[in-house]
Amino acid sequence: MTAGGGPRRFGVYLALIMILITLPVIGLMAILDYQQAEQELISGETLLREQTEKSVVQSLSLVDAGLRLFDSTLDHRMEEAFRSVLAEYERGGGDPGAMDLSRVREEIGDEMDIYVINQSGVIEYTTYLPDLGLDFREIPYFYERITEIRQGDSFEADRVVAEPAAGMLRKYAYHPSSDHRYLFELGLVCSSVGADRYDPRYQVLQEDLMQLNPALTGIRIFDGYGRIINVTESEGPVEPAAINPVAVEVFEAKEGRTLTDTVAGTLTRYILVDLSDPGYPSDTSRIVELTYTTAPLDARLAGLRLSHTLIVIGASLLACCIAIPVSRRITRPVREIVDDVNRIARGDLDHRIRISTGTEFVYLSTSIGVMADSLKENIRRLRESEEVSQQYHARLEDQVRERTAELEESNRAAALFLDIMTHDINNANTVSIGYTQLLVDQLEGERQEMARKMLSRLEQSSRIIGSVGTLRRAREAGAALTRVDLDGVIREQAAGHPAVRYEGRPVDVIADDLLPEVLLNLLGNAEKFGGPEVDIAVRIEERGEEVVVSIEDTGPGIPDAMKGNLFLRFQKGKGSLSGEGLGLYICRMLVTRYGGRIWAEDRVEGRPEEGTVIRFTLRKAPEE
Structure with missing residues (x-):
């Protein structure tokens, strides 16, 4: 230059x-x-x-x-x-x-x-x-x-x-x-x-x-x-x-x-x-x-x-x-x-290129003349197509506005239906669970066992509705992540599970008010699938800018073939105690939203039958 x-x-x-x-x-x-x-x-x-x-x-x-x-x-x-x-x-x-x-x-x-x-x-x-x-x-x-x-x-x-x-x-x-x-x-x-x-x-x-x-x-x-x-x-x-x-x-x-x-x-x-x-x-x-x-x-x-x-x-x-x-x-x-x-x-497209000495320059002059002629023709066609394009553009904007209005109306209807499902159906489930619990307490023998199975299915239906509500809240959450007291969240969730041992220390992480759902699902799964004699331990380990949370149990464990797909949507386990397949998917979605990762390991390396440990990481909150 x-x-x-x-x-x-x-x-x-x-x-x-x-x-x-x-x-x-x-x-x-x-x-x-x-x-x-x-x-x-x-x-x-x-x-x-x-x-x-x-x-x-x-x-x-x-x-x-x-x-x-x-x-x-x-x-x-x-x-x-x-x-x-x-x-x-x-x-x-x-x-x-x-x-x-x-x-x-x-x-x-x-x-x-x-x-x-x-x-x-x-x-x-x-x-x-x-x-x-x-x-x-x-x-x-x-x-x-x-x-x-x-x-x-x-x-x-x-x-x-x-x-x-x-x-x-x-x-x-x-x-x-x-x-x-x-x-x-x-x-x-x-x-x-x-x-x-x-x-x-x-x-x-x-x-x-x-x-x-x-x-x-x-x-x-x-x-x-x-x-x-x-x-x-x-x-x-x-x-x-x-x-x-x-x-x-x-x-x-x-x-x-x-x-x-x-x-x-x-x-x-x-x-x-x-x-x-x-x-x-x-x-x-x-x-x-x-x-x-x-x-x-x-x-x-x-x-x-x-x-x-x-x-x-x-x-x-x-x-x-x-x-x-x-x-x-x-x-x-x-x-x-x-x-x-x-x-x-x-703009002088009729001007001709002067022919210079040398074969290459002659070819170049001829090519530029052809290009100028082609340019005049393209300009003419462009002006004709410009009017057509403007008309099409106006029609396209009208269609986009119509489709946007229809989509917003559909979203409002879907939100209404979801509210009705999570509110009214959950209320109905709550009443049904109460009456079914009375039947379990009053009946005996085979009828009591049938009432207990009905109660289990109603509770499962209630959990599914709760999971759907959690998914909706996670999808619609637009607020920025903030500082959360991880120690307080763990102690609050562990209080409802007598089998849980936790000796932690105060540490703040980057999350939101849905973080308790992660602990609730993981502790619930460990207690549910571990059986009445299960021991559950929650540990916290700080690794640089990350915090690793581990939930260990002495239950029957998870086969190696299932560990890779455990946190996919609707991925259900095998056996009579298998869940509905949403809890661990919600955990993975929330942990990923917080900037961490989640995975499953054997509690004793190489021996899956001696229990499972679920680990997930969270970003440590900066010092105030």
């Missing part, structure tokens, strides 16, 4: 449809192209990272292979040096605190440091103070290995490893004390024995990798303890005891880790270079921390998004510019036909 409330032109809808079809196609193509370009950029960045990490692994493996070339050539010298250490231990009486480690170090050479490791795996004494107090229990695999060496009797050589922080190469070896209480360790500074040519030169490795991958902003190498090794001067001093927990986790788990910092725009990769050798106590494996910046990739992706967004906007504007003139061109024949149809609609 337009702002003025009128319908939009077909050309506008056509242009909108063309735009709505074109824009999603343009957007989808742009999205697919962007996703492909984005994937290529990310794949290229990922491939470059993988190549960088492979280069790191290969470089560290080559460095480790170089260290192995001269590793075993130092074993004999270090084994000879242990003789002086063991002799000093014996001189001190097996007390490392009494050993002169400085003197022994001068004796075996200043390029060697001495370490005394106690049974707990802690370096208790050493000539290299930075390692004093180092606890090897924090490295379970290494602690188990040196414990085996301490409990043994032989010399064990270790690998040449790079010392943390300074990057100095050291060759370590171990020998247990004679009493196996301590493990002695020697650390030989390899630079003193011409091992400079085997220096790992991690700084050079870092510079080469930084040139290989422009996104790489930092490289740090850690040992299995999580300590950084061979730092560069540009990084400043580093505390050797500082531990990198992530490096420790990677070393223990034997698998890499990736950390992403979206705020800083960095991606940090921890990779494990496995250089372990089961023949040596030390694990020379390295954990390499590679820090990449995501800024270049993010900038390229942002530029890619911007370019695709501009392309989509430009293509969308172009599509809109094309859709408008195209829609006007397509809808021109339609506009001409609409103008002609409007003239015909204003």
Whole structure:
């Protein structure tokens, strides 16, 4: 609709449809192209990272292979040096605190440091103070290995490893004390024995990798303890005891880790270079921390998004510019036909439709002309039939008024006859019942039994008339339902039946003054069909917005086949005590009028011969 409330032109809808079809196609193509370009950029960045990490692994493996070339050539010298250490231990009486480690170090050479490791795996004494107090229990695999060496009797050589922080190469070896209480360790500074040519030169490795991958902003190498090794001067001093927990986790788990910092725009990769050798106590494996910046990739992706967004906007504007003139061109024949149809609609039925180009428009123009001719003929016939219809309508109204008057007169006559029946016949029945009761009291034997049967039939006739009166009152009741005291109604009806037990509580329901008829019929049936020994109980149960009333009796019960039709009109039971078939129908009609439902069940489930329970529901009255 337009702002003025009128319908939009077909050309506008056509242009909108063309735009709505074109824009999603343009957007989808742009999205697919962007996703492909984005994937290529990310794949290229990922491939470059993988190549960088492979280069790191290969470089560290080559460095480790170089260290192995001269590793075993130092074993004999270090084994000879242990003789002086063991002799000093014996001189001190097996007390490392009494050993002169400085003197022994001068004796075996200043390029060697001495370490005394106690049974707990802690370096208790050493000539290299930075390692004093180092606890090897924090490295379970290494602690188990040196414990085996301490409990043994032989010399064990270790690998040449790079010392943390300074990057100095050291060759370590171990020998247990004679009493196996301590493990002695020697650390030989390899630079003193011409091992400079085997220096790992991690700084050079870092510079080469930084040139290989422009996104790489930092490289740090850690040992299995999580300590950084061979730092560069540009990084400043580093505390050797500082531990990198992530490096420790990677070393223990034997698998890499990736950390992403979206705020800083960095991606940090921890990779494990496995250089372990089961023949040596030390694990020379390295954990390499590679820090990449995501800024270049993010900038390229942002530029890619911007370019695709501009392309989509430009293509969308172009599509809109094309859709408008195209829609006007397509809808021109339609506009001409609409103008002609409007003239015909204003009453000019002789106006002819202009023939437009296109087969479909020719057919449409011809059809509209035929329709206009047919419309003129129908208007003529309609005017002729309108007069006939008005005459018929006048006659029909007269007939309806006559039939309504006759129906009202019939209803008044029926009401009069019903009043006569319920009043006069009931009076006659009352007199007959009185005289018949006298006969029952005065006669004896067979005549008394016949008089009692006559009395029963007269009472039944009186009940039928009473039921008919109740039905009439229920049919004619037009008053609205109101609040009724259900407890008071039950107590009033139960007072006339000695066999009834009722322990209820006050509750108000929605009903009218005919509600006592429901209780009267149900209690009367229970007492009538239950026999002289019957017990009757009335119970009330509140279920949310409903009240369930149950009338239980210990009578002969109702067969399952009869329960479904029990409340139908004129549905009578079988046997000598069967009623006239109106009482339960009246109950159902009244309960339904009150918005409830009524049904019959066995007092004991599955055993109909042990009595019946009739339940019906009523709507609870709202709180005042």
